[in-house]
Amino acid sequence: MQFNFTTQPNNIVETIYSNDNILLTDKIVETPLALPQQEGIYKIELTCTWEDYSSTYSFFVFLDLPITYKINQHSAYPGDSFAILISNVNEEENFHVTAPFYNEALDFYPYEDGFLCIIPIYAWSTPGKYQIQASNSEPALTNTFDVEILPKAFDVQYLQVTESTAAINTTDNSANDQVYFDAARSNPIQEKLWEGAFIQPTDGKVTTDYCATRYTNDNPTPSRHLAIDIANTNGTPIMASNHGKVVLAKELIITGNTIVIDHGLGIFTSSFHLSEIDVKEGDFVTKGDVIGKMGSTGYSTGPHLHFAIWKNGTFLNPWTFIEKDPVEFK
Ligand SMILES: [Zn+2]
Structure with missing residues (x-):
């Protein structure tokens, strides 16, 4: 912002106010004060002094900054995610994010002073270089983020289950259970309830890892295990991996x-095969709260916890969430 005077004052003191609070004040020597880096309405006051008099001018400015986009990381593994933070969005402004490795609709949640978009990376993504594009019109602007999906090897596992256990795992039973999962995730909470890294929800031995290719009873068509299995004795406490709201607490057929x-x-997050559920739907839980006990209910061969993390319908790698908060921006 430039100020012009017919007779240049000997001295100018500029003060910028936001809601009556002084943000910045300084004597202008060469250039005016830098404007704040946040959108808003600011009052600017100029106290000008000439040889024989002084005068104070004040006026309001509405600062409309262009939309900015920030990414949390530039490389990640299959089963991880990228997060885009979108700032300085006004009501009438639209933006758009595309990621060629994800073929479902992306959603945006109000976050800090703008919006957050979490882009899941499918476990079966092809490693390589991709471009995430974030764009808006008026002014037309496209931000391109060069990202890389790094290669990662996952386990292969051969599993034998008894006939009676195998009989539980049918398409009909799966469809029956799915109705409850779809309902549970139909109306996601719009604010971030979790804080920091997630915790491993129980103690025990990891018997099947995330994304293990699993061949069951010599079936030539494998399945992918998009969760972690942790085995221990029946009744081992299961904890909430982070803060949140219980949206499903029910005995289902397969899970x-x-x-x-x-x-x-x-x-x-989801926890399956418990022997006991110690929470009810609608409860708010804190990271570390005991929510149930380990068991072997449903399609299971012994006491273990099947623990999954999902973004909408995509199962992500729980270990990444346990390592660090997935939406930290440096
Ligand atoms: Zn499992």
């Missing part, structure tokens, strides 16, 4: 006693 927690921004 047995099941708990789903909504952590906000489309992130959910």
Whole structure:
């Protein structure tokens, strides 16, 4: 912003106010004060002094900054995610984000002073270089983020289950259970309830890892295990992996006693096969709260916890969430 005077004052003091609070004040020597880096309405006051008199001028400015986009990381593994932070968005402004490795609709949640978009990376994504594009019109602007999906090897596992256990795992039973999962995630909480890294929800031995290719009973068509299995004795406490709201607490056919927690921004965790459920739907839980006990209910061969993290319908790698908060921006 430039100020022009017919007779240049000997001295100018500029003060910028936001809601009556002084943000910045300084004597202008060469150039005016830098404007704040946040959108808003500011009052600017100029106290000008000439040889024989002085005068104060004040006026308001509405600062409309262009939309800015920030990414949390530039490389990640299959099963991880990228997050885009969108700032300085006014009501009438639109923006658009595309990621060629994700073929479902992206959603945006109000976050800090703008919006957050979490882009899941499918476990079966092809490693390589991709471009995430974030764009808006008026002014037309496209931000391109060069990202890389890094290669990662996952386990292969051969599993034998008894005939009676195998009989539980049918398409009909799966469809029956799915109705409850779809309902549980139909209305995600719009704010971030979780804080920091997630915790491993129980103690025990990891018997099947995330994204293990699993061949069951010599079936030539494998399935992918998009969760972690942790085995221990029946009754081992199961904890909430982070803060959230219980949106499903029910015995289902395949997943047995099941708990789903909504952590906000489309992130959910699920715990299967419990022997006991110690929470009810609608409860708010804190990271570390005991929510149930380990068991072997449903399609299961022994006491273990099947623990999954999902963004909407995509199962992500729980270990990444346990390592660090997935939406930290430097
Ligand atoms: Zn499992």
